[in-house]
Amino acid sequence: MIALNLHPALQLTDEVFEQLCRQNPDLRLERTAQGELIAMAPAGSETGYRNADLLGQLWQWNRQMRLGLVFDSSTGFTLPNGAIRSPDAAWIAKSRWDRLTPEQRRKFAPLCPDFVLELKSPTDDLATLQAKLQEYIDNGAQLGWLIDPDAQQVYCYRPGQAVQSLERPATLSGDPVLPNCVMDLTLTWT
Numbered sequence: 158m159i160a161l162n163l164h165p166a167l168q169l170t171d172e173v174f175e176q177l178c179r180q181n182p183d184l185r186l187e188r189t190a191q192g193e194l195i196a197m198a199p200a201g202s203e204t205g206y207r208n209a210d211l212l213g214q215l216w217q218w219n220r221q222m223r224l225g226l227v228f229d230s231s232t233g234f235t236l237p238n239g240a241i242r243s244p245d246a247a248w249i250a251k252s253r254w255d256r257l258t259p260e261q262r263r264k265f266a267p268l269c270p271d272f273v274l275e276l277k278s279p280t281d282d283l284a285t286l287q288a289k290l291q292e293y294i295d296n297g298a299q300l301g302w303l304i305d306p307d308a309q310q311v312y313c314y315r316p317g318q319a320v321q322s323l324e325r326p327a328t329l330s331g332d333p334v335l336p337n338c339v340m341d342l343t344l345t346w347t
Contacts, residue, residue, distance in 0.1 A: 169194060174241060175264060178233070185230070190238040190292075200230075204278040207306060210344045211274060212246045218331075218338040225250045225271070233265040236296040241265050242289065244273040248335065269297035272334055276345075277305040290314045300334040306345050 169177075174188050187195040200208065212229055219227045228247040235241050247270035254262075261267055273293045275286050283305065290301045294314045301314035311329060313321040323329075325346055331338035 168192065171235065171241075171265070185243065187233070187243055188239075188241040190236070190240040192239075198280065200278050201280075204276060204306075207345050208245050208276045211276065211304070211340060214340045215246055215248060215274070215335075215338070218335065219248065222336065222338075223251075224336070226254050228270070234270060235265045235267045236269050236292070238292070238296055240292065240296075242293070244270065244293070245276045246274040248272040269293060271297075271299050272331065273298050273301045275301070275303045277303065277307070279307060283308075287312065287320075290320075300331060302329060304342070304345060309346055311342070 169188050169192050174186070174194075177194070178184075178186050185197040185199065187197070189195060208230065212227070216227045219225060226249050228244075228249070230243055230245045232247065233241045233243045234247070249266075249268070249270050253268060253271065254266075257266055257268070270293070273290070275290060277283060277286055286303055290303045290312065291314065293301050294316055298314070299316060303312040303314070305311070309325040311323040311326055313323065313329075315321075326342060328342060329340045331340070
């Protein structure tokens with residue numbers, strides 16, 4: 158990950174940031190609330206495999222329950238603090254998505270997902286990801302999971318609660334935010 162402070166030479170407005178993303182589709186870009194540009198390397202194969210498994214489980218649950226929409230890591234969201242973030246997986250309740258205009262849906266939706274998942278890759282800094290999860294919670298997420306396969310730890314974030322650390326759980330329950338959603342983490346630990 159590379160963080161670039163472009164002030165005062167360039168202010169990363171929503172429009173400038175969107176244009177940068179369109180002109181560099183192979184880069185994974187985010188903007189912090191302070192206006193820094195974050196460029197992230199593509200995930201390694203092992204991380205991509207694990208993330209696909211988790212995203213697939215979330216998608217399957219949502220397909221059965223039909224309570225909202227699932228988004229992959231290529232999706233950016235404009236958080237209330239002005240940051241534009243792209244979690245590895247996200248879910249938004251249908252009622253919240255339906256309140257957005259068609260124009261808002263086409264861009265980086267101006268809301269924080271209800272659920273976010275970040276999967277730590279070997280090159281990620283744990284403290285940076287922990288701060289990112291806290292940022293999601295501070296901006297309206299109701300549940301966040303930070304999964305660290307190397308340390309075999311899961312950090313669960315909820316508003317108004319201390320971060321819960323779990324050592325190599327076999328499953329994770331999303332209740333009540335993701336009703337009856339239980340993710341199997343077997344492939345995450347292998």
